[in-house]
Amino acid sequence: MKMRLLALAFLLCGTLAFSQDYFPENAGVKSKNNNYMAFTNAKIYVSPSQVINKGTLLIKDGKVVAVGSSVTLPANTVTEDVTGMTIYPSFIDAFTDFGIAKPKRAEGGGRSAQYEASREGFYWNDHIMPENNAVEKFTYDTKSAKKYREAGFGVVNAHIQDGIARGTGVLVALNDMGTAGDRIIEDESGQFFSFDKSITSRQSYPTSLMGSTALMRQVYHDLKWYESGSVDTKDRSLKALAKNKGLPQFFAAGGNGNISRADKIGDQFGINYIILGAGDEYERIESVKKTGAKLIVPVNFPKAYDVSDPFAASYVNIAEMRHWNLAPSNPKILADNSIEFALTTHELSSTSDFGAMLRKAIERGLQKEQALAALTTIPANVLDKSNEIGTLESGKYANFLITSGDVFEKETTIYENWVQGQKHQLADKNIKDIRGEYTLNAGGNSYKMSLTGKLESPSIEIKKDTVKLPSKLSYKNNWINFSFSTDEGSKSYIMTGLVTKGSDALSGKLIMPNGNETTFLASKVDQFSSEKNKNESSEQVAKLMNLTYPNLGYGYKSKPTPKTMLFKNATVWTGFEILENTDVLVKNGKIAKVGKDLNGGGATVIDATGKHLTSGIIDEHSHIAGLSINEAGHNSSAEVRMTDVLDPKDINIYRNLAGGVTTFQLLHGSANPIGGQSAIIKLKWGEDVDGLVFPDMPKFIKFALGENVKQSNWSSYSRFPQTRMGVEQVMVNYFQRAKEYDALKKSGKPYRVDEELETLAEILNGERFISCHSYVQSEINMLMKVAEKFNFRINTFTHILEGYKVADKMKEHGVGGSTFSDWWAYKYEVKDAIPYNAAIMASQGVTVAINSDDREMSRRLNQEAGKTMKYGGVDEIEAWKMVTLNPAKLLHIDNKVGSIEEGKDADLVLWTDYPLSVYAKAEKTIIDGAVYFDKDLDEAQRAAIQKERAELTQMMLDEKAGGAKTQKPVQRKKRHFECNTL
Amino acid sequence: MLKHKNLYNVKRDTLNVTPFNFKKMKNIIVILSILWGGLMLAQQTPAGPQSEPMAIEGATAHLGNGEIIENALLIFSEGKLTFVGSANARIARPAKVINAQGKHVYPGIIAPAKSLGLIEINAVRASDDEDEIGEIIPHVRSLIAYNAESQVVESMRPNGVLLGQTTPQGGTVSGTSSIVQFDAWNWEDAAVKVDDGIHLHWPNAFKRGRWWMGEDPAYKPNKDYSDEIEKLKTFMENAVAYNSTQPEENNPAFEAMKGVFNGEQKLFIYADREKEIVDAVVTIKDAGVKHVVLIGGYQSYKVTDFLKKHNVAVLVRRTHSLPEADDDDYDLPYKLPKLLTDAGLLVGLQNEDASNFQTRNLPFYAGQVVGQGMEKEKALQLITGNNAKILGIDDQYGTLEVGKSATLFVSEGDALDMQGNQLNHAFIDGREISLETHQTKLWKRYMGKYNSQK
DSSP states (O other): OHHHHHHHHHHHHHHHHHOOOOOOOOSSOOOOOOOEEEEEEEEEEEETTEEEEEEEEEEETTEEEEEESSOOOOSSEEEEEOTTOEEEEOEEEEEEOTTBOOOOOOSOOOSSOBOSOSOSSSOSSTTBOTTOBGGGGBOOOHHHHHHHHHTTEEEEEEOOOOSSEEEEOEEEEOOTTSOHHHHEEESSOOEEEESSOOTTOOBOSOOSHHHHHHHHHHHHHHHHHHHTTOOSSOOHHHHHHHHGGGSOEEEEOOSTTHHHHHHHHHHHHTOOOEEEOOSOGGGGHHHHHHHOOEEEEEOOOOOEEOOSSHHHHTTSOHHHHHHHHHGGGHHHHHHHTTOOEEEEOTTOSOGGGHHHHHHHHHHTTOOHHHHHHHHTHHHHHHTTOTTTSSSOOTTSBOOEEEESSOTTSTTOOEEEEEBTTBOOBSSOTTOOOOOEEEEEEETTEEEEEEEEEOSSSEEEEEEETTEEEOEEEEEETTEEEEEEEETTTTEEEEEEEEOOTTOSSEEEEEEOTTSOEEEEEEEEEEEOOHHHHHHHHOOOOOOOOOOOBSSSTTOBSSOOOOOOEEEEEEEEEOSSOEEEEEEEEEETTEEEEEESSOOOTTOEEEEOTTOEEEEOEEEEEEOOSBSOOOOTTSSBOTTOBGGGGBOTTOHHHHHHHTTTEEEEEEOOOSSSSEEEEOEEEEOOBTBOHHHHBOTTOOOEEEEEOSHHHHTTTTTOOSSSOSSHHHHHHHHHHHHHHHHHHHHHHHHTSOOOOOHHHHHHHHHHTTSSEEEEEEOSHHHHHHHHHHHHHTTOOOOEEEEOTTGGGSHHHHHHHTOEEEEOSSOOOSSGGGTTOOTTHHHHHHHTTOOEEEOOSSTTGGGGHHHHHHHHHHTTOOOHHHHHHTTTHHHHHHTTOTTTSSSOOTTSBOOEEEESSOTTSTTOOEEEEEETTEEEEEHHHHHHHHHHHHHHHHHHHHHHHHHHHTTOOEEOOOBOOOOOOOTTOO | OOOOHHHHHHHHHHHHTOOOOHHHHHHHHHHHHHHHHHHHTOSOOOOOOOOSOEEEEEEEEEOSSSOEEEEEEEEEETTEEEEEEETTSOOOOOSEEEEOTTOEEEEOEEEEEEOBTTBSOTTOGGGBOSOOSOSBOTTOBSGGGOOTTOHHHHTTGGGTEEEEEEOOOSSSEEEEEEEEESSOSSHHHHEEEEEEEEEEEOOOSEEEOOGGGTOOOSEEEOTTHHHHHHHHHHHHHHHHHHHTSOOSSOOHHHHHTHHHHHTSSEEEEEEOSHHHHHHHHHHHHHTTOSEEEEEEOTTGGGSHHHHHHTTOEEEEOOSSSOOSSTTSOTTHHHHHHHHHHHTTOOEEEOOTTSOGGGGGGHHHHHHHHHTTTOOHHHHHHHHTHHHHHHHTOTTTSSSOOTTSBOOEEEESSOTTSTTTOOEEEEEETTEEOOOOOHHHHHHHHHHHHHHHHO
């Protein structure tokens, strides 16, 4: 090893010596310093895994020449003996906006949205800006560089943190002495993406996360088309995107499942993004691990909430409190799961907090070697610069830290941060360590004095016997000045002295309270020990709360699993008849048997005497469990997918389970004539996104008609259509285009993949079904005629409040109706909405479902079905079907769910009472044979929430009492979405 | 759906700044004229005064005070109940007797704190008279804007909701409400209690960020909370001072407050969280207000002793609403009326934060509490006897008692449950009212069409 290093050193020596510059010099005569610099007797971390205990680091011209335990130094070497000190490669932050001015928010905000792009010659969407190059907007920021260096960083990567496609980054060494020519290590360091629109443009599309996702996909399709030379015009965005393809691709995804969302885009187009997380990866570590992506992770661990006011504290959710408790463990959990990650200062309010945050992560079990890798070799690797930065191997930049010891310890001082061989001093490394225990003799009395804390700025404590005296200390340029006072501050003793290398004792001049001058002497009786100090002050090891599925108050400790169950003696609503005193056996997630006196073998027997067992409720129209609902940026958004924005953490999933709901269709909103692709979900509380999706989910899309798509009820006058006449034209035009598109595609000729038209072509080909938001009879009739013209059928009219006026036509067309039980009068188009609608449509043979479109009503859909008995006299079997078998039919899942039949999915609800009654409560809700809601379990959860809240509150109070900074109580609450939520 | 009031208000604000637009104006005029045409034909013709005594015999009578009479006999004459008792009673029946064997009789349900009759279609601005400009406007009176021919009001009746407190919305002090019955030619006929109370929306100690302005939508402490309370205190103090003299110059707002200080009117305060409830009650009682009613009271179950001590009744929020926080019991809104009743408070039910059309679901809001273990008769009380008491109309309405108004209905079954709520008859002050509505007419019209096609 030694020999090899040496050999390499000489080799490099040679090359370095011959490097020639080509700049003229007019400020004097050329006088280049070609000397070597060596640091000897240091503990050197060449890389996170390679440590030399007593070694030499030899540098020249900004690069490492050699490193090893025995390095031969050329004659022209300036040597510094740094015995006792440690040298680390300096840190690298791959995700910053260092030196980049904050983009300016677009002015304006008129009454109408801007639909067109603001630019010409670029991509049609302003938020796609791959042509941006951070280096063009970059100005070296000395002040900010200093802060980064103080935190241990030597190189940072910056990009313009704005827009969905953000262009390239710039990799900068924080070398104050150099020029841009020295500092800029790479001017196209990677290509950056995110889900967030640019603030510099008001172009409306995309307005949602699913829109951003769809846009990213379309950009890649369009890139392919552009690269094939099929586009006549110049598109500088796509041109840049193509050019940057070979660079590392970064995706600033963020939290809440976005890592998986970004990864999914990459999977489709064969790109391995390096993904920025948000610090909540621990919550869904399995999903994160599954992506296989390299991550960049912030250490923005939240401050404790100030819970001293119980009224205010009651606003804070357990989920937030728990995140405070668990977030510092995030890096350790990532490491434990072998996920490769770099750490970043991103999201920290101040770079100077970085060290403290890092120490928290290490206290939670992140290995120091892992921490060092996350700050050196891994960021170097993701930036594709492992050959230049990240370790102290010869030939790499001489970017290193000289510290008093372990860089991850609180007491450690970073003396110097060398960047490209240039010294940036943070503290004087020749300063003598005066920390320790002393006996101080002053004015004829003896005191106990202890100096602790940071080496370069120790803190002082002086005691007379056991009484602590007020005291102060400053230590600068080898002089110490300190004072203490006695007699309640009335008598001050002021001392000053020069610290000398030769002696451990401190001595010098003393000014007595009466003004007399004399001398003092402090003799060292004990060495400073950070270990000892740590034991005294270090907090108790925090109790870590349990992660739940999903991770909030009502999450489960483990995911529910299918069980073999036998319901005895229930009143069973099969969907076709009501069977008294009947047993139902559940096995392997399916309904195994329905009959009398069944024997379940080893099944858990549930006495259902006096109770009603039904199949689970199915809601045809729901907007819960979505992170966004409308992509309102275009009048057609067929390309967006609700499956891209599933939110398994929505508490309304749990609340719906408590109301007997087992399946629903998460529909796009009604902002556009052509909405987005639906998700059909099983309410498997605790599963992540993939676990929620209905197996072999039939393909649906939301369409909409009427006031919402015309934008009648708010001030928007610029978007087509503004009338029902225009709505027809939109529909016809899109279907015609889809038809032409499909014909081209099938012809085998080259074509541009258009996700929007792909989706619409699926409708024409009978592979995707429409559920259309509709109110008045004219528009209902219109859409049926448009569909007939294109030779397909509308599957479902949802809301369909005037369906009763055209029920005969609906029957003839073959479309189902999914309606509210009794809503009306909230807008002009529901003036003629009547609660008899369901009954009338059903009487004409239309398949009718009762839906919710409302997170509250959905948990009482059994009652809403009950209302059809009141309004129009629907019989109980038919009424019950309207929230079970009928919506299952409309969703094309009635072969699996919607009734109690042997072989169907065991999606069941046990009710305390007649299920259509307002008095009925769900006692158990079962999906695929696993219990997802249980009244007794719910009671236990309540108790657990109270206990956990009390524990976390106490921890936060302790944290505040310990002097830590806190934040004001805040209640994070999801916005509630409805059809027209934009 | 455009159904959330507050969201809608936001959107309306943006409409205010819209410059004049001829095309739009034309549309508005068109909408207006259509609407006006519709409203002209609106409600069923109000019934005339009770012309002869009547009896209802054989039904289960739910008196609205917690009591129940099986096989009951009710007799009423000139709009008043003259007999309420068992059908076994040997007393003379009037000529007109409704045989209600197997059916149920209930007092008319009362809907507090609604803007019924003040707005017809939420999204049609021209039909909206529920929220006047101004933060503290107690002098603004709902009664004179009450549309006695509202189709929405009409739709209350087939579900047994026969009376309501028509209430101005929005602002801090929204204005003065009145209590009306739902079968009238005009607002004067409709009035049951004129200017019964003033409505005060207590400031929030926490506020949600305005997400549509790009703010974090989380709830954060409201920096202005104490200032907002101070403003209200100052207003109250000045109102008291003003009303203790014969002022030379009239101040309508101060003058309008007179009734809440001399006890003639009630003050309805809207507050949901523990802190706001306590702040509101203490501040208002200190200011010298005699009768205070709490509306909403999401966290009132945490301060029941306090509310009892201050003799504050609660008009609790509708049971068909969601818990406020992720960690709250999923059924907290369902059981809240029971928690308060069990603690010994006087409790009524309202649905002020819902769209008006939802008010016909009041019987089911009460039914929901039965699922939580409340007795049915007690649940009925929440929307009849107790609401009457809290609104101060219990001398005439809310219960079936001799001497009180014959405002009641006969239902085929249990009126608190969806399947049972089928009205055969309804009476307001002894007048038998029509149970037809715009909605039943459309139902019959289209069923007629389909039947004739067969």
